Amino acid sequence: MTLTSDPAATASDAAAFSTLRSDFYGFEDLLPEHEKTALAGLRSYLEAEVKPVVNGAWEKAEFPREILPGLHRQPVFGMQWDETKTFENSAVYRGWVALELARVDASVATYVGVQNGLAMGAIGVAGSPEQRAEWLPKLASGELIGAFGLTEPLSGSDSAQGLRTVARRDGDDWILDGAKRWIGNATFSDVTVIWARKADDGQVTGFIVPNDTPGFTATKIENKQSLRIVQNADIVLEGVRVPERLRLQNANTFRDTAAVLRLTRAEVAWAAVGNSIGAYEAALKYATERQQFGKPIAAHQLVQDLLAKSIGNITASIAMVTRVSQMLDHGTQRDEHAALAKAYATARMRETVAWAREAMGGNGIVLDYDVARHFADAEALYSYEGTREMNTLIVGKAITGQSAFV
Ligand SMILES: Cc1cc2nc3c(=O)[nH]c(=O)nc-3n(C[C@H](O)[C@H](O)[C@H](O)COP(=O)(O)OP(=O)(O)OC[C@H]3O[C@@H](n4cnc5c(N)ncnc54)[C@H](O)[C@@H]3O)c2cc1C
Missing domain, CATH: 2.40.110.10 (Butyryl-CoA Dehydrogenase, subunit A, domain 2)
Known part of the structure; x- marks a missing residue:
């Protein structure tokens, strides 16, 4: 799929969404212009079409399948799994896609992670050329789930x-x-x-x-x-x-199974950063609007402490996931690199969503304010695609030379 396939991705989208405020050090600027434009289009699509439906779907525990045709037209699917097994877009771009999806909703990011990363990844990595040609285009377009x-x-x-x-x-x-x-x-x-x-x-x-x-x-x-x-x-x-x-x-x-998981693990780390940003941005907005003691709660020092610690977690995590995806692009990423990023980013996410919830007082536990959903969703991201303990053991083995799995 090419990055210009979505007609909604226009120059005005790019202008309106050219920088993510929560990307404090401007890591997105490392992307080439065409990838930034594609992300801007994706961002505006997610805000307009996906964000309005996710709290209702979360409450009912239903997948909003009506979003699938539009989602599959976004520059998201199939990028890394064409029949030639070549990578059209960088791993850093694919990470940003996972971040943008999870920033709006971690469940939608998980749908994409399963469809594009695990299911298509398994066929892309372990299928024959005939199997890739038969299945990948239909999965990329959403004709098949x-x-x-x-x-x-x-x-x-x-x-x-x-x-x-x-x-x-x-x-x-x-x-x-x-x-x-x-x-x-x-x-x-x-x-x-x-x-x-x-x-x-x-x-x-x-x-x-x-x-x-x-x-x-x-x-x-x-x-x-x-x-x-x-x-x-x-x-x-x-x-x-x-x-x-x-x-x-x-x-x-099983090494061939592990090769699929290796390619997707770092993207879960990116999704964890996105889930953190979704919570942080909701809390920041709330803090500037909510008044207590005659001024916005954002003007109270202890609330600023929560927000400053959160942007610190987010910035450190973006730096880590950017580098680990650059290593994948350069062919130098090893299992322990992705494992460290997944364990670190998900642990920081758990802190960040809790601080966002804290900054919102009682409304932090009400679904309508978004933070409650990001807070609850953090728990599944923390455990799937390798728990923190499993990823820690992978890192531990790499740095000590001693396996402590059993
Ligand atoms: C929302 C969600 C979506 C998922 N989607 C998929 C999917 O699409 N496909 C799929 O195949 N799987 C999927 N999974 C499964 C996921 O990968 C597993 O939940 C995960 O690997 C952990 O396995 P477990 O839940 O059985 O926990 P266990 O393996 O039973 O672990 C329980 C606890 O014990 C710890 N533990 C285990 N062994 C050790 C050890 N040697 N040393 C220290 N601690 C240890 C673990 O870290 C964890 O804290 C999903 C899970 C969730 C929650």
Whole structure:
């Protein structure tokens, strides 16, 4: 997808949204003009079309599917997964996209992360050229919705060793049996990439499973209090028959699964910064409007302390995620670099959303003021795509040479 594909991205958008106020040191200026213009168009689209619907959707715990056609016209999808596997846009730009999405709503950022990063990423990284050509354009356009099924009821952080879903060869087909948990988008996806252990050699491989295959059942996880808009599913696989042509042809060991996660982990760090900014900007606006003791609460020193600490967290995190994505662009990023960024940015996010909520007093817990949603959504970002503990252990192993996983 080219960055000029959205007709709404005009020069006037760029002028109106040319700088993000919360980008205190101006990191966005490191982007080339065409990427800045694309982001400006995305920003104005999200403010106009997505922001007005997210609190209502969050309250009802429903995904606002009416936004999908417009969202899929944005310069967001498919950028890194064209059939040639070349990167049309920089990783730094893709990070900014994740930030802008989460700044308005972390659930919408998660939808994109699953569709564009995990589902399309799995096919982009581990699919054959024929599989990439068949599936990626339809997923990029939104004609098909995808999901990514790795986590299981009995296996989360230890999925490399603990994966229990099994794939048995039967002639030209495979038979899948097992269960998955937490699978985003899977209640309405058309296809789900299912990771399973082969019965013959114990190695992990992936399958593009159409959700209407007999034996495949996806049930929505109810009563979530974080990312309520994201539709996470429990999946049961009972004798699900999948032809060999739907097995990801280059998924031969768990290392190939990990290669997908490696590409998306830093983008979750960017989304954490976006979620922090969404909360901070709502609190800043409120603080300049709300009067107590005869002046705006923004004029009280202790409120300024909350806001100044928040912009410090945001600025330090943008610096870190910018550099880690530059390293991906330059081919020097390693697992521990992305792991440190994810652990650090999500930990700073948890502080920042709490300070934003504090600055708003009672209204900080009312959905209408936005901060309550960013506050609650921080918890899921903190845990998915590797918990802080798992990412810390990856960093710990890199800096000490000692593995402390078990
Ligand atoms: C909203 C949401 C969306 C998700 N979307 C998807 C998706 O689309 N697809 C998918 O496959 N998965 C998805 N996940 C799953 C997610 O990746 C897992 O929740 C995550 O990997 C953690 O696994 P777990 O929840 O089973 O926790 P566990 O692995 O059970 O961990 C529980 C706690 O124990 C800690 N712990 C575990 N082992 C160790 C250790 N060795 N040392 C120290 N601490 C340890 C963990 O850090 C954590 O604090 C999603 C999760 C959420 C919440």
